[in-house]
Amino acid sequence: MKFFTKIILIVLFLSATLFSKDIARVTGLNGKAYIDRDGVKIELTLGASLQEKDTIVTKDKAKVQIIFEDETIVTVGKNSNFSIDEYLYEAKEEPVAKFGILRGAMRTITGKIGEIAPDKFSVKTKTSTIGIRGTNFAIIERVDGSHLVYCTYGAISVSVSGNEIIVGQGFYASVALSGEIELNEFTSKELREMQESNFAEGKKKKIRVSKDADVADDGQLDFTTDNESAIVVKDTTAQTQDATQREDNEPEPEPEPEPPTPHQIVMSGWMVNSDGSEHYSRRVGLDFISDGSLFDSANSWVEDASQGAAGETAEWKYTISDTPLTYTSREEFSTTFSSVVVSGGNFSNARITAGTQPNSFIATGDDLKNDDYMSWGSWSISLLYNDDYAGAKDQTRDVYGLWVAGEPTDAAVVDALTGNAVSYDGKYRAIDFVNSNTIVNGTADMTVDFGADTATLNIDYDSGRTFDMYITGNSMNGTQGGGEDGVADGTFYGPDGDSVGGNFKTTFDDGAAVEIKGVYQVDK
Structure with a gap:
């Protein structure tokens, strides 16, 4: 009976695998880990493909790095349980990325789904759901069922039973099993201890693939090493097959020209209120379309956060004026903000006004290199808003700050x-x-x-x-x-x-x- 039960499980597993699509690849592996796929345990190997509904389980001193089709990078720490609950990234389909972390630790650098559909990217823990706003973050699930969520870049939202709190860069949320959320700014010591206790693996040696690496019959690179350090694998199987299928005398077809794609520029900077209190400008978003020479200000903004009198986080978003501007590296350009919106913190009715700070967004034109990959500048604005908590109208907020931005290198x-x-x-x-x-x-x-x-x-x-x-x-x-x-x-x-x-x-x-x-x- 046990024999036939095993046969049935194997058949079911093979059937599910046959019709499942590979959506990610293991690009780094230290220690022991396995995939739980439809109740079948598969030992995890470097270069292994992952599918929707897979669960990654890591052992003590283990660490796994995964790159998804949309270039989202997930690192799973030791003694962890990470699940791919739902994932779709295909042309003409609405993208979605839903993950779960029920035990242990994970951190992520969001990819294209986080850029084009941030509301479709989430991570679920035992008690909360974490949403993203273009960010890097880490989640630590503790033994007692509580967890910590660190935001190391951008911003995230943490939701428990319909209640949402925004966690900005440099802060972490402590979520109790009961659902209570406490927001704190993490110190350098806390950040270092979090990294070392959950993701450190000692001095890492990267083993590079030489041009003489063996290729197995299935087209995969064959590695033989006793070192468990991460090996970066680049899959060139499809390219090799395309080349061998062409006749020797047949010229290689000309590649079709790709339509211009926006240079998505996303980085952040610091800002200060005119009263001397400082905040972190969580995000500065700039779109450079075509070859980077045209600044598409309609899709650009500056965003920061402050604390309301009631203790809630207020989110301020300043949208840059709609007029496109010509931009060339090492040349200054200047534009203005067209609108401001505030949410949270018991603040409302934010609007731009003439004040001590001019309404301006500037690229200072003194970049290090004459290319379109990195720039920096300053911005400032004066505005009025209502403090509903205090019952005060027409409160003044004068802010200015610095920004640096660029087109990120592929991970x-x-x-x-x-x-x-x-x-x-x-x-x-x-x-x-x-x-x-x-x-x-x-x-x-x-x-x-x-x-x-x-x-x-x-x-x-x-x-x-x-x-x-x-x-x-x-x-x-x-x-x-x-x-x-x-x-x-x-x-x-x-x-x-x-x-x-x-x-x-x-x-x-x-x-x-x-x-x-x-x-x-x-x-x-």
């Missing part, structure tokens, strides 16, 4: 880069909170170890400030050295990862006070 390109002391040089611009919120400028440099996935950023403010960062996919984040509580992040820009831009904050007096907050750009 697979960054993962394939080599070198343990690659130098990047450039500059920074910052708001100096010690000296009356003035704008200061200086030089910056970065050293990247692609083998260890680490980067060190140095800025020459005062006697110099240093940040140690970890690289995940095409982005990085880390903390200030010297016992301070500063933080920094960055993103690789351009097709080859030759540029890096990002944000940083420095502190003094053992993290008790903010020193400067700024943006930087560095190039090879």
Whole structure:
């Protein structure tokens, strides 16, 4: 009887596999893990394909990296249970990405679904649902059923029983099993401990595939190694088959020209209220259409968050005027904001007004390189709003800030880069909170170890400030050295990862006070 039961299970499994579509591939594997597919356990191997409804289960000291069809990158930590509940990314179909984390830890860098349909991207835990707004985040499911959700870039929404809270970059939500949510700003120590306790695997050695690697009969690369470190696999089977199917004397067909695609520029910066209180400008969205020479301001905006008197998070979104502008690298352009909307925080009726800050959005035209892959600038606005909690109308908010933006490098390109002391040089611009919120400028440099996935950023403010960062996919984040509580992040820009831009904050007096907050750009 047991024999026939096994036969039936195998037949059912093979039938389901035959009609299932591969939607992701395992691109990194350390330690032991397996796939639970329709009740059948399959040992996870590097390069394995994943399907909808698969569940990834990792053992102690294990770590798995997955890249989906839309270029979403998910890293599953040790002792974790990660499920692909629903996934669709096909032409002429509405995309969707729904995942689950019932145990352990995961972090993600959202891909194209997060860009074109952020409301269709979610992660479900035992008690909450996490939605995204173009972001990087990590979820830690704890033994008692509670969990922590860290937002390391962009913004996320955490929903429990219909109640939603926005978590901005630099903050984490602690969600109790009862559904209670507590929002806190994470410190550099907490961020480091979260990374090391859930995702660290020791000094990682990346094994590169040489041109002499063996190819098995099924067209897959054959690796023989005792090292469990991550191996980056590039699947060229389809290309090889296309080439062998053509006759020797048949010319290779000319590729069809692709329609112009927008250069999606997404990065963030720092801002300050005129009263001296500072906030993180969570997102700066810029669309460059065609070859990057036309700035499509209709799809561009700046967004930040503040805290209302009732303790709720208020979300402010400033939309840039609809008039398209000609943009060329190293040339300044200036436009204005056409509208502002506020939600949450018991604030309402936000509108632009003439105030102490001019209505402006500026690219300063002093980029490091003459290309369309990275730029930076400043913005400012004055507005009025109603504080419904206090019953006060026509309250004034004058804000200004800095932004840096660029076209991100493909994560697979960054993962394939080599070198343990690659130098990047450039500059920074910052708001100096010690000296009356003035704008200061200086030089910056970065050293990247692609083998260890680490980067060190140095800025020459005062006697110099240093940040140690970890690289995940095409982005990085880390903390200030010297016992301070500063933080920094960055993103690789351009097709080859030759540029890096990002944000940083420095502190003094053992993290008790903010020193400067700024943006930087560095190039090879």
